[in-house]
Amino acid sequence: MFKKIIVLCLLIVFCIPAHAKSAETCDRTCLEKWVDRYLVAMRDQDKNPEMFAPDLKFIEDGVRLPFGNEGLWYSMSGIGNYKFYVPDVEAQQVAFIGTVREKAVRSGVESISALALRLKISNNRITEIEQIVVRPDSVNSSNNDFPPTGPAVEAMGAPHPIFKETIPEDKRMSRKELIKTANYYFTGLENNDGKGYYPFTDDCVRFENGVDVLLNTNKETGEKTRTSCKKQFEEGVKGIVTRIRDRRFVAVDSERGIVFAFGFFDHDFIHWTWQLAELFKIEDSQIRRIEAIFHRAPYGMNSGWSTFEKGISNEIQE
Numbered sequence: 009m010f011k012k013i014i015v016l017c018l019l020i021v022f023c024i025p026a027h028a029k030s031a032e033t034c035d036r037t038c039l040e041k042w043v044d045r046y047l048v049a050m051r052d053q054d055k056n057p058e059m060f061a062p063d064l065k066f067i068e069d070g071v072r073l074p075f076g077n078e079g080l081w082y083s084m085s086g087i088g089n090y091k092f093y094v095p096d097v098e099a100q101q102v103a104f105i106g107t108v109r110e111k112a113v114r115s116g117v118e119s120i121s122a123l124a125l126r127l128k129i130s131n132n133r134i135t136e137i138e139q140i141v142v143r144p145d146s147v148n149s150s151n152n153d154f155p156p157t158g159p160a161v162e163a164m165g166a167p168h169p170i171f172k173e174t175i176p177e178d179k180r181m182s183r184k185e186l187i188k189t190a191n192y193y194f195t196g197l198e199n200n201d202g203k204g205y206y207p208f209t210d211d212c213v214r215f216e217n218g219v220d221v222l223l224n225t226n227k228e229t230g231e232k233t234r235t236s237c238k239k240q241f242e243e244g245v246k247g248i249v250t251r252i253r254d255r256r257f258v259a260v261d262s263e264r265g266i267v268f269a270f271g272f273f274d275h276d277f278i279h280w281t282w283q284l285a286e287l288f289k290i291e292d293s294q295i296r297r298i299e300a301i302f303h304r305a306p307y308g309m310n311s312g313w314s315t316f317e318k319g320i321s322n323e324i325q326e
Contacts, residue, residue: 034129036263039095039102042127046134047087047108050080061133067312068139070283070305080141085111085118088158092167092299094268094287096259098183100129103259103268105285105301107162110143119144120158122217122301124285126258126270138258138270138313140285142217142303157301160218168213170297171289175265181293187257190267190288191324193295198252198322202242207294212237214298237295250276254314256325265290270311279307 034042049059055076066072068079075081088107095102104125111118121143128136144156154160175181181189189207196204214221214237222235235244251274259268266289273282284302288295310319318325 032132033097034100035097036095039097039129040093042129042134043093043102043104043125046127051084051087053077053081059134061130061135064135064137066137069141070309070312072312080108080110080123080139083110083113085109088120088162090161090164090166092171092287094259094261094266096261099259101259102127102129105161105287105299107158120162122157122161124301140283140301140303142301154217154219157217157303161301164215164218168297171264171266174263175291179292180262181265181290183260183262185293186260186262186265186267186290187324187326189290189293189295190257190269191255193288193298194252194255194271194322196241197245197249200246200248202246204241206238206241208237209291209294209296210236212296212298216300217302249273251322253322254311254319254325255322256311256313258326272305272309274308281305281307281309283309
């Protein structure tokens with residue numbers, strides 16, 4: 009009898025399908041394909057149950073919405089050309105910045121919006137969707153020199169080749185080190201004193217909503233000059249931001265030295281909040297390139313993923 013039990017146990021162990029023994033791990037290519045599949049599904053309003061978990065959580069612009077018929081799912085009419093993927097194999101998440109097309113219901117006019125996205129994959133289904141949609145009228149910037157975000161991001165064409173460069177294995181930083189370095193950007197900007205630790209390379213470049221914000225053009229002569237990331241932090245951004253909170257580092261690509269974060273910039277003196285997605289290219293513990301998209305949100309807005317205590321904190325969240 010005892011031998012029969014052992015044989016039966018062995019048969020059970022070896023006959024269980026591989027996918028049932030442990031959750032299938034999605035590699036880099038697999039994670040990027042999930043973004044592509046998701047964009048097509050959203051465009052086509054296809055809520056295929058084989059693709060989406062039954063207990064899926066969907067949040068757009070900090071608000072939890074019914075999945076599949078509201079927000080961008082309601083208005084998306086096409087997929088844009090700019091596509092920046094940040095696969096995180098360890099966390100089984102993938103982040104993305106890109107462009108989409110939306111068609112106004114009443115006028116039928118199509119516009120380009122910027123999209124920041126995070127997908128959580130588990131058991132071969134999407135379990136969490138987080139997205140920020142920056143529409144043409146959602147930035148509300150007083151600076152008329154800035155073009156609408158969607159077209160500006162679209163005009164970038166493709167992520168800069170620097171982002172695709174692989175870091176040699178012997179020079180790769182740990183996940184914790186990459187997040188720590190990226191967070192110096194938020195801390196340095198929040199402290200506003202020009203005396204912080206600013207780990208930028210000399211050739212650091214920063215794009216915000218598709219605009220190279222460190223490139224200065226003389227309106228009279230057309231002459232172009234460039235401010236360094238470090239100099240701007242030391243001299244040009246004092247007193248701009250009062251609090252940078254809910255710093256959620258949701259995707260880390262150690263192979264390429266890329267960190268993707270969601271967060272909020274508060275300006276308490278004007279009751280203004282920016283909700284943003286920001287990514288960093290980091291090499292040798294220094295930030296080489298930064299890209300962000302953001303829009304205005306109600307002052308004090310929560311991400312929809314954090315408790316009040318975490319949402320108001322300036323500590324690192326993962």
